[in-house]
Amino acid sequence: MPDLKVKVGLIGKFDMLKFKNMKKVREKAIQAAPAREVDGVFPINENAKALHPDFLELVIDRIVDRGGAQAKTFVLKRPDGKPLPYFRAGQYISLKIPMDGSLVSRSYSLCDSPKAALAGEYAITVRANPGGFVADRLLAEKKVGDRLIASCPQGFFYYEDLRDAKKVVGLAGGSGITPFLSMARAIADGIEDFELTLLFGSRSEDNILFRGELDEIARACPKFKVVHVLSEEEKVGFESGFITAELIKKYAPEGDFSVFLCGPEAMYKFLKPEIEKLGLPERRFRRKLIDVTKTPWDCEGYPQEARGKSFQILVKQGPQEWTIPASADEPVLVAVERAGIKAPSRCRAGECGWCRSRLLSGTVFIPQENEMRRWADVHYGYIHPCCSFPTSDLVLEIPGEFF
Amino acid sequence: MPKYDIVVVGAGNAGMSAALQCQLAGRKTLLIEKHNLPGGAATSFVRGRFEIEPSLHELCDFGPESNPGDSRRILEGYGVHLKWLECKDCFRVISKYSDGSPMDVTMPAGIDNFIEKMEEYVPGSREKMTKLFDLFQEVLDGIAYITASKGNPDSKVLQTEYPDMLRCGAYSTQKVFDALKLPKKCQDILATYWSYLGVDMEHLAFIHYAAMVHKYVQRSAYIPMHTSHEYSTAMIERFRELGGEVWFNCRAEKFLFNGDKLCGVRTNLGDIECDYALANINPDIIYGRMMPKELIPEREKKLVAARGRILGGRMYTAYFCCDASPEELGITDYSYFLPSTADSVVEYQRIAGGMKTNDYSIFLCYNIVNPEFSPPGTCVCSFTTFGAPEEWGELRQEDYFRFKTEGAKKMLRSLKEKTGIDLVGHIEEMEVASPWTFARYLGVPEGSVYGYEARDWDGMMARMQSIGDDYPIKGLRPIGAAGPRSDGYSATIVCGQLIAANALRDLKNWEGGAK
Numbered sequence: 033m034p035d036l037k038v039k040v041g042l043i044g045k046f047d048m049l050k051f052k053n054m055k056k057v058r059e060k061a062i063q064a065a066p067a068r069e070v071d072g073v074f075p076i077n078e079n080a081k082a083l084h085p086d087f088l089e090l091v092i093d094r095i096v097d098r099g100g101a102q103a104k105t106f107v108l109k110r111p112d113g114k115p116l117p118y119f120r121a122g123q124y125i126s127l128k129i130p131m132d133g134s135l136v137s138r139s140y141s142l143c144d145s146p147k148a149a150l151a152g153e154y155a156i157t158v159r160a161n162p163g164g165f166v167a168d169r170l171l172a173e174k175k176v177g178d179r180l181i182a183s184c185p186q187g188f189f190y191y192e193d194l195r196d197a198k199k200v201v202g203l204a205g206g207s208g209i210t211p212f213l214s215m216a217r218a219i220a221d222g223i224e225d226f227e228l229t230l231l232f233g234s235r236s237e238d239n240i241l242f243r244g245e246l247d248e249i250a251r252a253c254p255k256f257k258v259v260h261v262l263s264e265e266e267k268v269g270f271e272s273g274f275i276t277a278e279l280i281k282k283y284a285p286e287g288d289f290s291v292f293l294c295g296p297e298a299m300y301k302f303l304k305p306e307i308e309k310l311g312l313p314e315r316r317f318r319r320k321l322i323d324v325t326k327t328p329w330d331c332e333g334y335p336q337e338a339r340g341k342s343f344q345i346l347v348k349q350g351p352q353e354w355t356i357p358a359s360a361d362e363p364v365l366v367a368v369e370r371a372g373i374k375a376p377s378r379c380r381a382g383e384c385g386w387c388r389s390r391l392l393s394g395t396v397f398i399p400q401e402n403e404m405r406r407w408a409d410v411h412y413g414y415i416h417p418c419c420s421f422p423t424s425d426l427v428l429e430i431p432g433e434f435f
Numbered sequence: 436m437p438k439y440d441i442v443v444v445g446a447g448n449a450g451m452s453a454a455l456q457c458q459l460a461g462r463k464t465l466l467i468e469k470h471n472l473p474g475g476a477a478t479s480f481v482r483g484r485f486e487i488e489p490s491l492h493e494l495c496d497f498g499p500e501s502n503p504g505d506s507r508r509i510l511e512g513y514g515v516h517l518k519w520l521e522c523k524d525c526f527r528v529i530s531k532y533s534d535g536s537p538m539d540v541t542m543p544a545g546i547d548n549f550i551e552k553m554e555e556y557v558p559g560s561r562e563k564m565t566k567l568f569d570l571f572q573e574v575l576d577g578i579a580y581i582t583a584s585k586g587n588p589d590s591k592v593l594q595t596e597y598p599d600m601l602r603c604g605a606y607s608t609q610k611v612f613d614a615l616k617l618p619k620k621c622q623d624i625l626a627t628y629w630s631y632l633g634v635d636m637e638h639l640a641f642i643h644y645a646a647m648v649h650k651y652v653q654r655s656a657y658i659p660m661h662t663s664h665e666y667s668t669a670m671i672e673r674f675r676e677l678g679g680e681v682w683f684n685c686r687a688e689k690f691l692f693n694g695d696k697l698c699g700v701r702t703n704l705g706d707i708e709c710d711y712a713l714a715n716i717n718p719d720i721i722y723g724r725m726m727p728k729e730l731i732p733e734r735e736k737k738l739v740a741a742r743g744r745i746l747g748g749r750m751y752t753a754y755f756c757c758d759a760s761p762e763e764l765g766i767t768d769y770s771y772f773l774p775s776t777a778d779s780v781v782e783y784q785r786i787a788g789g790m791k792t793n794d795y796s797i798f799l800c801y802n803i804v805n806p807e808f809s810p811p812g813t814c815v816c817s818f819t820t821f822g823a824p825e826e827w828g829e830l831r832q833e834d835y836f837r838f839k840t841e842g843a844k845k846m847l848r849s850l851k852e853k854t855g856i857d858l859v860g861h862i863e864e865m866e867v868a869s870p871w872t873f874a875r876y877l878g879v880p881e882g883s884v885y886g887y888e889a890r891d892w893d894g895m896m897a898r899m900q901s902i903g904d905d906y907p908i909k910g911l912r913p914i915g916a917a918g919p920r921s922d923g924y925s926a927t928i929v930c931g932q933l934i935a936a937n938a939l940r941d942l943k944n945w946e947g948g949a950k
Binding site: 050051052053054055057058059060061062063064065066067068069070071072073074075076077079080081082083084117118120146147150188192193194195313314315349350351376383385386387388389404405406407408409411412414431432433434 | 437471472479480481482483484486590600601602604605606661662664665667668669672682683684685686702703704705719720721722723724725728731733734736737738739740741744749758824827828829830832833835836840843844847859861862863864865870871872874875878880881882892893894896897898900901904
């Protein structure tokens with residue numbers, strides 16, 4: 033024993049008693065307190081829950097037809113009209129859409145300024161999509177008063193001044209315009225502070241989605257510019273053809289800039305080499321994929337022998353089990369949803385990880401651009417069913433849902 | 436209705452540990468987790484080409500294979516194996532000594548190294564430091580003895596074997612430092628660890644502090660190769676291998692009782708029948724929202740009221756993935772503690788004052804310990820500080836995003852001023868997690884991952900001695916950072932094991948009684 037006990041001045045015999053008394057001291061402090069009912073309510077937790085609820089029940093308040101652009105804007109509210117969770121311009125919500133007895137999820141970028149949420153409104157825009165099962169049904173069937181279940185706003189496709197250049201070139205194709213419209217509106221409202229030059233690819237002049245809105249914001253707000261790029265028309269006042277490195281250079285601002293891209297997978301594949309030609313550092317390029325490939329067999333590394341085959345999936349969720357059919361040509365999530373199973377999913381592009389599930393047996397194919405799993409998930413056999421195509425029979429354990 | 440012996444609610448550190456302990460004991464165990472990921476704080480997230488560690492700075496009391504500490508022993512005992520990397524230094528601290536002079540100190544792991552380095556910074560401190568570490572060792576041995584005695588230590592043994600622990604046990608760290616006449620500069624350097632427990636040196640029980648510092652210094656701390664999500668996933672994998680079941684996105688709504696004894700758990704996936712539930716949930720939430728009010732004893736209501744809203748650190752963190760290597764950015768150390776002063780009482784007050792006065796942060800660069808943490812030519816860094824409850828409680832949604840980024844900017848500026856390291860211009864991905872984030876994700880009151888503040892009357896040793904009295908609900912015990920061992924990865928892993936052992940004993944006793 034060191035001679036320390038002698039040196040520790042204040043500490044003597046009395047302190048031994050103190051040690052033994054710690055429990056008594058604690059008990060005394062407890063007994064001195066009032067026996068109030070415990071409420072378990074904390075302001076910070078209430079705030080967090082209001083911003084990120086498990087899900088939202090929304091009702092379609094109005095529908096705006098976008099005419100030649102073959103799209104409709106759905107304005108959604110809570111049944112009681114109260115404010116909705118705030119969001120960052122560029123974020124999306126995931127809707128659960130009832131389809132023939134099952135619930136199918138789709139993600140839609142919020143296209144209004146974030147301040148609309150405070151007034152209790154979210155606006156999403158759905159565009160006709162040849163062969164697009166859900167979009168066409170939504171456009172044809174949904175009417176004012178219909179109810180939908182939605183996630184709270186999600187996603188990382190937004191401007192962040194610490195990270196991004198003060199000047200941004202936006203590249204939009206098809207319905208990929210919606211997050212940029214929200215950004216433009218947020219800039220006009222003073223909620224965001226950056227300069228946005230948008231190159232927007234459409235087929236023809238009368239097919240441009242939100243043309244009036246975009247041009248109007250550009251007239252009123254010097255920080256926002258829009259360039260329409262028509263793929264099937266040559267017209268004065270428009271660029272024609274596809275968005276290329278040359279075109280980006282033509283409109284890119286002087287000095288440092290970021291490129292933001294939002295569009296279908298086909299557009300991303302086309303633009304990737306074009307963007308590489310610009311020689312930007314990786315931090316200056318951000319993208320949002322809005323779907324998964326419809327032709328997995330065209331992807332690098334696809335096991336061709338699986339193409340077109342049918343498989344069975346044994347799906348487990350908590351205490352329940354189902355055996356369901358699946359096609360090699362569709363992501364696992366599609367088969368699960370079609371079987372009427374309530375399965376979690378949000379981005380449907382491999383990014384958010386909401387559908388993360390344990391693959392207990394079998395093999396899947398995951399396209400390179402959707403591979404965003406954690407290291408240990410790859411190592412221990414977890415997959416994101418939204419972007420995994422079955423290449424054998426599977427046994428899959430999926431997480432539960434909350435609504 | 437599915438039936439299990441034990442349902443563990445929440446797959447945080449304590450929950451995973453408890454589930455493994457129960458399953459190893461041969462009990463049919465179900466682990467339910469409200470997220471689709473295990474680990475609670477022990478998780479990760481992906482942004483672009485980076486996977487980010489959200490919480491683990493260093494797992495203490497781990498040590499090398501040849502000299503394992505408690506954390507390694509427990510995990511290996513469970514049969515959980517993965518590759519861990521050693522953090523060779525304890526910390527670098529850049530601040531001001533309490534006399535106002537500048538402080539820039541790097542302390543190595545290993546008791547001898549630590550004492551030698553201290554002698555360099557504070558000449559003449561060797562003898563006192565050696566005594567201090569002897570005292571730390573005695574405290575650690577004493578705690579081990581008390582734990583082994585299951586809360587009923589023999590006073591005679593305590594008095595003969597652990598007299599110095601008894602003498603210091605009821606005092607604050609500051610009091611003991613002063614009594615030891617430890618040079619003020621030593622005290623300042625040693626104070627660096629206060630924030631790991633979130634209690635300043637005047638109110639932090641010496642015994643708690645001693646156990647923690649000794650654990651960090653004696654054996655170096657470790658981190659997993661691929662973020663703490665790798666560790667959590669390995670824990671789950673092992674639990675499944677042993678026959679345990681895990682349900683993700685399964686949230687406990689209520690605990691169900693038959694009379695005064697727990698009989699099940701109500702979840703979004705249906706009711707589950709069980710004999711026992713171990714809840715990795717803060718007791719305020721269990722009592723407030725998850726069980727019948729009439730089953731909560733008066734004394735438990737008083738316990739909650741006595742603690743009031745005195746919660747431990749409300750976490751506020753910022754993560755930056757940079758497109759430059761640590762060398763290019765001038766980052767040489769794994770962890771930089773950057774308090775504005777070594778005086779923990781002043782610092783605690785500044786943090787409580789909110790963003791305007793708070794200039795505290797811990798800055799980490801994972802690539803220093805693990806050069807392969809992110810793609811070549813990049814690195815991942817994080818800042819950790821604490822949020823003030825009023826500030827985050829009164830914040831409006833429309834101001835939230837900007838407010839949390841402002842705090843991150845302040846930490847970046849402060850890093851540049853204190854170290855010359857400037858990340859701005861290299862940030863490829865970033866994320867900020869505020870007390871709101873931790874409150875939502877972990878469900879902990881006010882985003883406090885530290886549970887109740889372990890200060891004064893409610894310190895670790897006092898809680899340990901009260902294990903038999905706290906939470907007397909039949910068939911339900913809370914586990915986690917709000918528990919007797921307080922916060923931290925190693926503390927909650929131990930807590931899960933300890934409380935699971937109590938639950939297993941209860942079950943055995945009940946079955947014995949039934950025979």
